[in-house]
Amino acid sequence: MSAAAWPELPWSDWSETADTLHMWTQIVGKTRLALTPLQNHWWNVPLYVTARGLTTSAMDYGDDVLDIEFDFLNHQLLMRLGSGKSQSLALKPKSVAEFYREYFQCLDALGVSVKIWPMPVEVKDPIRFDLDTQHNAYDPEYVHRFWQVLVHAEKVFRAWAPGFLGKVSPAHFFWGSFDFVVTRFSGRPAQPRAGADSIQREAYSHEVISAGFWPGNGGYGAAAFYCYAAPVPPDLSEKNISPAAAKWDNTLGEYVFLYDDVRRQASPEAALLEFFENAYSAAADSAKWDRNTLERKPQEVR
Structure with a gap:
């Protein structure tokens, strides 16, 4: 793909649309959390990229299954429901409170x-979903662009995957942090984090290296x-990596490759793959x- 493929x-x-969409994805994501048993590192809660948007995947509901999908094309x-019933609601400018009300009306109808x-x-x-009239923006063009970035990023995740034999997560969209990430594991338990809450204790119970994308929130x-x-090795901040535009961010404590810099590369995919591999290494x-x-040894990767 050319740089033009990355919008x-x-x-x-x-940002206003993203903040509203963030809240909408949390409502849907919390539904998945409620209907699925705990998996290691909260793997039961994220959303997944589809050919149209983001999905919960199928969730058990009694003798049936339910899935919920954000369609960012329509x-x-x-x-x-697996039994054939369905409901939909329009994604358009509306408050989180209105979305929340319509959402549960649709579930009730099912x-x-x-x-x-x-x-x-x-x-x-944070503002309670049912009381949030502050977040009410929805620009379909930018939501579509955001989804396109996730689609392209997952292609690079897949290209990066064959060389690693250890435990690795699927490509997760975490609705809490509103980011898209793949995590590799060393296989070793990690020392408990000081002051960690229950989310962090589960997420970082083992040594990890995570690579991902986030749109600028937070x-x-x-x-x-x-x-x-995680944990952060003491000398990691001293190591320079390529591409040259990728930098260590002292505030975040991680390597960062700005999206606009990725788009400027002759091959954004090759540059991003280089970033993931060099930062991981x-x-x-x-x-x-x-x-x-x-x-795997390089000659073993096909």
Whole structure:
């Protein structure tokens, strides 16, 4: 793909839409949390990229199954039971409170009863979903662009995957942090984090190196790809990686490759793959991972 395949995604142009969509994905994601048993590292809660948007995948509901999908082509939220019943609601400018009300009306029409905690997580100054009239923007063009970035990023994740033999996550869209990530594991337990809450204790119970994308929420203000290790090896910040535009961010404690810099590369896919591999290698070496066991030799990768 050319650089043109990666759309412009300036945070300042769509931050209000992103903040609203963030809350909508949390409502749907909390439904998945309520209907699925705990998996290691919260793998039961994320959403997944589809050919049309983001989905919960199939969730058990009694003798039936339910899936919920954000369709970012027709801009609808689709709710479908395996028995054939379905409901939808339009994705358009509306408050989180209105979306929340319509959402549960659709579930009621399907005969689905689910209870979620109506407070957002992992955001500053959260507002209860049913009371949130502040977030009410929806620009379909920018939502479509955001989804396109996720689609392209997952292609690079897949290209990066064959060389690693250890435990690795699917490509997860975590609705709490509103980012898209793949996580590799060394296989070793990690020391408990001081002051960690229940989410962090489960997520970081083992040594990890994660690579992903987030659109600039949380105060960062710019779309970026990232790679971090947890725990952070003490000398990792001293290691330079390629491409040259990728940098260590002292505030975040991780490597960052700004999305706009990725788009400027002759081949954004090749540059992003280089970033993931070099940042991972720097972190794995610093953390003294057993790379001979965890990785295929280059000639073994097809």
